[in-house]
Structure formats: structure tokens, C-alpha cells
Amino acid sequence: MNPLLEDLRREAAPFVDIRRDIHRHPELAFGEHRTAALVAEKLRAWGYEVETGLGGTGLVGRLVRGGGRRRLGLRADMDALPIEEATGLPYASCHHGVMHACGHDGHTAMLLAAAHHLAARGRFSGTLHLIFQPAEEGGGGAVRMIDDGLFDKYPCDAVFAMHNMPGLAQGRFALRDGPTMASSDYATVTVAGIGGHGAIPHRAADPVVAAASIVMALQTVVSRNVDPLHTAVVTVGALHAGQANNVIPAAATLEISVRALDREVRALLEQRIKAIVAAQAESFGCSAQVDWRKGYAVLVNTPEETDFARQVALDLVGAERVTLQAPPLTGSEDFAFMLEKVPGSYLLIGNGDGDSAGACMVHNPGYDFNDDNVALGAAYWVLLAERFLAAA
Numbered sequence: 001m002n003p004l005l006e007d008l009r010r011e012a013a014p015f016v017d018i019r020r021d022i023h024r025h026p027e028l029a030f031g032e033h034r035t036a037a038l039v040a041e042k043l044r045a046w047g048y049e050v051e052t053g054l055g056g057t058g059l060v061g062r063l064v065r066g067g068g069r070r071r072l073g074l075r076a077d078m079d080a081l082p083i084e085e086a087t088g089l090p091y092a093s094c095h096h097g098v099m100h101a102c103g104h105d106g107h108t109a110m111l112l113a114a115a116h117h118l119a120a121r122g123r124f125s126g127t128l129h130l131i132f133q134p135a136e137e138g139g140g141g142a143v144r145m146i147d148d149g150l151f152d153k154y155p156c157d158a159v160f161a162m163h164n165m166p167g168l169a170q171g172r173f174a175l176r177d178g179p180t181m182a183s184s185d186y187a188t189v190t191v192a193g194i195g196g197h198g199a200i201p202h203r204a205a206d207p208v209v210a211a212a213s214i215v216m217a218l219q220t221v222v223s224r225n226v227d228p229l230h231t232a233v234v235t236v237g238a239l240h241a242g243q244a245n246n247v248i249p250a251a252a253t254l255e256i257s258v259r260a261l262d263r264e265v266r267a268l269l270e271q272r273i274k275a276i277v278a279a280q281a282e283s284f285g286c287s288a289q290v291d292w293r294k295g296y297a298v299l300v301n302t303p304e305e306t307d308f309a310r311q312v313a314l315d316l317v318g319a320e321r322v323t324l325q326a327p328p329l330t331g332s333e334d335f336a337f338m339l340e341k342v343p344g345s346y347l348l349i350g351n352g353d354g355d356s357a358g359a360c361m362v363h364n365p366g367y368d369f370n371d372d373n374v375a376l377g378a379a380y381w382v383l384l385a386e387r388f389l390a391a392a
């Protein structure tokens with residue numbers, strides 16, 4: 001086994017405890033007060049200079065060593081999800097309806113274990129910025145931190161982030177350069193018609209029929225407008241209209257989720273959806289309003305930094321445990337916004353596959369972070385930091 005990994009395994013126990021403590025006390029987006037205070041206290045005790053309250057509940061720990069000029073950013077996320085935990089674990093959530101179902105408790109613990117090792121025994125020369133962000137789950141905590149001056153106050157030559165992945169064997173890493181996670185945009189469509197008696201439809205303009213037709217027509221955006229070699233998702237996740245079988249309602253609403261893996265497709269989806277909604281509504285004598293909300297950007301890993309991150313994984317666990325160019329995902333991640341400012345890479349660490357407990361998918365009430373990754377993920381961060389900020 002890699003000697004660094006052996007060291008981190010020996011040091012892991014208190015960080016597994018921290019992981020389970022955070023798991024027991026999950027906090028939703030921008031409410032990560034306890035978690036942030038715990039992280040800040042540890043970092044300060046180990047000699048980091050810490051700024052809290054960046055982007056709400058975010059914080060940065062800074063450690064400068066030697067005369068090296070390079071500056072590295074490592075990011076972990078801290079927020080939980082509004083899910084009722086069903087694991088039955090002894091350290092299960094003590095907050096009703098809130099759960100660490102995406103493993104951000106583990107990401108925080110991995111980065112803390114690395115922070116401890118780097119402060120105590122790290123051989124590096126340069127500036128280390130450990131970024132603990134709030135609100136990854138849809139709240140855009142990364143954007144809030146950037147708007148609060150994250151990279152102005154703590155400039156980085158590269159940033160890296162790591163997410164656990166159920167379905168990928170524990171002990172494996174998966175990397176990818178280029179577009180890796182999808183953009184996510186949201187639209188609320190309000191179809192306005194003319195309400196009336198269910199028995200006298202010709203005196204009404206029925207928004208239910210218009211909305212139903214819009215749902216079907218939207219299926220052609222991906223199948224007929226997007227290049228078949230590109231990726232896109234258009235999902236109508238909610239459709240609300242009416243109360244009674246003999247009343248034609250005056251309005252209907254649709255909630256739409258839209259994903260793409262490049263900027264041109266993302267723009268095309270918006271343009272086509274708006275055009276189809278307007279034309280369909282009009283053809284039924286209704287009108288439609290689209291409230292379009294831009295979500296997370298496409299996450300694009302830069303080639304040079306991804307190559308660097310690949311080499312770290314290869315040296316830590318060997319070629320048989322590293323996927324060098326994994327397929328992209330249609331999920332979204334607000335680390336995308338950090339990568340719009342600074343080159344870097346976002347990689348996956350296996351949480352377990354097959355019948356193992358770690359194979360349960362994230363955002364599932366039965367999910368749990370694999371504690372074997374506290375040492376492995378920390379060893380990865382330490383090796384990456386020592387390489388990136390190599391002492392002369």
C-alpha cells in the first residue's frame with residue numbers, strides 16, 4: 001500500500017468520528033452554522049488562518065509554507081438535504097426531515113483529515129486554500145462565495161473538488177476532462193386560458209388541453225432539435241390545473257427542468273422551449289408566460305489540471321483503480337462556477353458497488369457515506385497538495 005495512504009489510515013479514526021458527528025447533525029443550505037463552526041475551530045487549532053462568513057456560512061482556511069508562489073484551492077461542500085433518513089444507523093440524523101444523503105459530511109471530513117495531515121507533516125511550499133462551501137444542493141453557495149470575493153481574497157492557480165459516487169467501487173477514482181456535469185435550468189410555464197363550464201367548452205379556452213399538448217410537444221426538443229450526438233434533458237416534473245371534473249380552469253402551470261452539457265445546446269433548449277410553449281398555447285386560444293431561471297453552469301474540467309489530478313490518482317491507487325476518462329453526468333454541481341473563474345478539475349471517488357452498503361445512490365433515504373473514503377480521500381488531497389505545491 002502507498003505509505004501516505006497507510007499514514008492517513010492510521011490517522012483516520014478521529015475524522016471518521018467527525019464525519020459521523022456531522023452526519024448526526026445535518027444542516028440545510030446556508031444553515032451550516034454548527035458544521036462551519038466545527039470546521040473553523042479545527043482549522044484554527046492546527047494553525048490555519050480562517051475566514052468565516054464568506055458567502056453566508058462558507059469559510060476558507062489558509063496555510064502558507066516556504067517561499068513557493070503557487071496557490072492551490074481544494075473545495076468541500078457542507079450542506080445536507082431535506083430528506084427523512086431511513087438508514088437506522090446509530091449516528092443517523094437527529095433532525096427530522098434533514099439528512100446528509102449526498103455525502104457532504106464525508107467530503108468535509110476528508111478535507112479536514114487532509115488539512116490536519118498537511119499542517120502537521122505536509123511537505124509543501126506555497127499557499128494552501130481550503131474552501132468549505134455552503135449550499136451546494138441547489139442554493140449556489142459557490143456563487144455566493146465568489147461574489148463575496150473568494151478568489152480576490154484567496155487567489156488560486158487551480159481548484160479541485162471531489163465527490164463520492166455510489167456504483168463505483170470503493171478504492172476507485174474516476175476523472176474526466178471537458179464537459180463533465182450538466183447545466184441545470186428551470187422554467188415555470190403559466191398557461192392562461194378562459195375558464196368556464198365543463199359542459200360548454202366552446203365558450204372557454206381550455207388551458208388543460210393546451211398544457212397537455214405543450215408537454216407532448218416539448219418531447220420533440222431533444223428528439224428533433226438537438227444534435228443526436230449531443231446530450232440534453234427536458235423533464236416536465238409538475239403539471240397543475242383545475243379542481244373539478246365539470247369546470248374548465250382559467251390557468252395551468254408546468255414546472256420544467258432542463259439540462260445540457262454544452263453552452264450552445266443549453267441556449268438552444270431555452271429558445272426552442274419558449275417558442276414551442278408560445279406557439280402551442282396560441283394554437284389553443286390561450287397565452288403562456290415562461291419564467292426562466294438559470295441554474296448551475298456546465299461543469300468543464302480543464303485538460304492540464306485534469307491530467308495532473310489523474311497522475312495523483314494513478315500514483316496513489318494504481319492504474320487498475322483509476323478511470324481516466326469517465327462518461328459525463330447529467331447531474332449538476334455548483335463547483336462549475338469556480339471552474340469558470342479558475343482552472344481545475346472535479347473528480348469522483350467510489351463509494352461502493354454491487355451489494356455493498358455504499359452502492360445506495362445519493363439523495364436516497366438509505367444512503368450513507370463510505371467511511372473507508374475518509375483516509376483514501378484525505379490521502380488523495382495530501383498527495384495532490386504536496387505535488388501541486390512541490391517544495392523546491
Ligand SMILES: [Zn+2]
Pocket residue numbers: 101102137362363
Ligand atoms: Zn447532492
Ligand SMILES: [Zn+2]
Pocket residue numbers: 102103104136163
Ligand atoms: Zn453532493
